[in-house]
Each structure stands twice: as C-alpha cells, then as structure tokens.
Amino acid sequence: MSTSTISHGHNEHFDSYGKKLGMWLFLFTEVLLFGGLFIVYATYRFLNHDAFHEGSAELNLVVGAINTVVLLTSSLTVALSITAIQKGNSKRAFNLIVVTILLALAFLVNKYFEWHAKYDHGLFPGMDHFKELSTGESQFFFLYFFMTGLHAIHVIVGGILLGVIAYYIKKGTVNKDRYIYLENGGLYWHLVDVIWIYLFPLFYLII
Amino acid sequence: MSENHTEHVVDYKFNILVWMDLLIFTLITIEVAQFDLQDLTVVVALLVASVKTFLVGSYFMHLKFENRFLQAIVIGVAVIFVLVLILLFSDYLFFK
Numbered sequence: 001m002s003t004s005t006i007s008h009g010h011n012e013h014f015d016s017y018g019k020k021l022g023m024w025l026f027l028f029t030e031v032l033l034f035g036g037l038f039i040v041y042a043t044y045r046f047l048n049h050d051a052f053h054e055g056s057a058e059l060n061l062v063v064g065a066i067n068t069v070v071l072l073t074s075s076l077t078v079a080l081s082i083t084a085i086q087k088g089n090s091k092r093a094f095n096l097i098v099v100t101i102l103l104a105l106a107f108l109v110n111k112y113f114e115w116h117a118k119y120d121h122g123l124f125p126g127m128d129h130f131k132e133l134s135t136g137e138s139q140f141f142f143l144y145f146f147m148t149g150l151h152a153i154h155v156i157v158g159g160i161l162l163g164v165i166a167y168y169i170k171k172g173t174v175n176k177d178r179y180i181y182l183e184n185g186g187l188y189w190h191l192v193d194v195i196w197i198y199l200f201p202l203f204y205l206i207i
Numbered sequence: 208m209s210e211n212h213t214e215h216v217v218d219y220k221f222n223i224l225v226w227m228d229l230l231i232f233t234l235i236t237i238e239v240a241q242f243d244l245q246d247l248t249v250v251v252a253l254l255v256a257s258v259k260t261f262l263v264g265s266y267f268m269h270l271k272f273e274n275r276f277l278q279a280i281v282i283g284v285a286v287i288f289v290l291v292l293i294l295l296f297s298d299y300l301f302f303k
Contacts, residue, residue: 020277021277024277024280024281028280028284031284031288035288035291039291039292039295042292042295042296043295043299046296046299061237065233065237068233069230069233072226072229072230072233073226075226075229075263075267076222076223076225076226076267078267079217079222079225079266079267080219080222080223082217082269083216083217083218083219083222084219086214086216087216183269186267186268187268190263190264190267190268193263193267194259194260194263194264197256197259197260197263198253198256198260200233200256201236201240201252201253201255201256202252205236205237205240205252206240206248206249206252
C-alpha cells in the first residue's frame with residue numbers, strides 16, 4: 001500500500017487507493033445482499049426441483065439473452081471509457097459513458113416489457129394466477145420478481161451514478177490524472193453485470 | 208502530476224477481445240442448456256458464469272493489475288461464499 005499515498009494533482013490529501021478500497025468494501029456488502037438471495041434460491045430449488053423447471057420454462061429466453069448481451073456490452077463501454085481517460089481522451093470517455101447509459105435504458109425497457117407480460121398473466125406475487133401456483137412455482141416467481149427487481153434497481157442507481165460521472169468528465173473534475181470516480185462507477189457497473197451473469201442462467205436457462 | 212496508483216492501461220483492442228470472449232461464453236451456456244444433462248446442467252451453467260465473472264473481474268475491473276492485498280480480499284470473499292454454499296448443501300444432502 002506504500003505506493004498509494006503519493007500526492008496527486010492539486011490536493012495533497014487526495015487518496016485514490018483509499019477510495020478504491022472503500023468501493024471494494026462496499027461491493028462486498030452487495031455480495032452479502034445478493035449472496036443471501038442466491039442461497040435462498042439454491043435451497044428452494046433443491047426442495048422444489050420440478051416446479052423450478054416449469055417456472056423457468058415460462059420465462060422468455062430470447063429477452064433474457066438480449067439483456068445479457070446488452071449488459072455485457074455496457075460493461076465493455078465502461079471499460080473502454082476508462083482506457084480513453086487514461087489516454088487523456090476525455091471526449092471519447094464522455095461519449096462512451098453516454099452509450100453505457102443508453103444501454104442501461106435499453107436493458108430497463110426490455111425488463112419492463114418482460115415484467116409486463118408476466119404481470120398480465122397474473123404471475124406477480126399476490127395476483128390471482130400467482131395464488132393458484134404450487135408452493136415451488138410461487139417460490140420461483142417470487143424470487144424471480146424480487147431478484148431481477150433488486151437488480152433492476154441497481155441498474156437504475158448505476159445509470160444515475162454514471163450520469164453524474166459523465167457530468168464530472170465534461171466539467172474536467174474527472175480527468176487523465178484523477179479518474180478514480182470513473183473507476184469506482186465502473187466497478188459498481190461491472191458488479192451489476194456480474195450479478196446478471198448469474199441471474200441469467202439460474203432463472204432463464206436452468207433445466 | 209505523476210501516476211498515483213500504478214495504473215495499468217488495458218488497451219481498447221484487448222477490452223474488445225474480452226467482450227467477445229464473454230459473448231462466446233454466453234452462447235456456450237445457452238447451447239449447453241438445450242441438452243438435458245440432469246444435475247450437470249446447473250454445474251456447467253455455474254462454471255461458465257464463474258469463468259465470465261473471472262474475465263470481468265480480471266480485466267474490466269482491473270483486478271489483475273491491482274496489488275496483492277486487494278486481490279487477496281476479493282478472492283477471500285469469493286471463497287467464503289462458496290464455502291457457505293458447500294456447507295449448506297452438505298447439510299441438505301446428509302439429511303436427505
């Protein structure tokens with residue numbers, strides 16, 4: 001850690017490494033949040049294997065796959081944005097963040113239509129069709145709405161954070177010499193991507 | 208104005224290669240799920256997802272270029288999570 005406390009730019013107390021470490025510690029609490037839900041999923045699935053199979057068959061694989069590609073691509077644009085700012089190309093970094101936010105919106109629009117179809121079928125917890133489901137299937141759909149919903153909230157928060165960071169890049173506060181906010185925003189965004197990497201096969205693919 | 212944290216610049220091209228790998232693994236996981244491999248299906252899906260996570264963590268999140276301490280705590284968190292899952296299922300399988 002000795003390499004990290006050297007001063008940086010105008011402010012001698014600016015500690016990029018500390019900020020990054022703090023971000024990682026925060027990401028660990030996110031792992032705790034989603035990890036608990038994945039454990040609940042694993043348990044219910046173990047107890048109601050066939051019902052989870054049937055529930056999974058009702059989800060739209062194509063929409064899920066498209067959203068996977070959208071999120072993976074948005075992760076790429078954030079990573080490219082960091083490369084751009086490291087090379088001193090703020091304009092390109094800004095544009096790549098804007099593309100990322102547009103991809104986040106595309107993800108949410110997809111999610112909206114997907115949820116809407118399930119809602120129309122009365123599969124939202126508490127609705128008529130949901131109440132008639134077997135225990136296992138109702139557990140599946142409860143977890144589906146809860147986990148993808150919590151994930152969607154993270155996409156919204158991540159999008160807003162990236163918007164603020166884009167503003168900072170435009171203003172010059174985030175620049176070639178000091179881009180830890182962009183890095184931390186990127187870390188959050190990649191975590192959101194990683195969570196989806198597990199959600200996708202567990203809900204849409206599992207047979 | 209020297210570099211503060213010893214930053215490694217991941218080239219544009221390299222990032223795009225990682226992204227292409229991620230897409231290929233996504234395709235693999237969808238294709239494999241079409242076959243009924245019984246209990247293996249979930250194992251294969253989780254393994255592929257973990258490879259993808261490793262790629263995102265190593266290159267997009269720059270963990271490959273971070274110092275040992277940061278790498279160690281991230282690996283530690285992953286190991287603890289896997290241990291919790293193993294303990295949970297050892298319990299279930301024992302009392303099945």
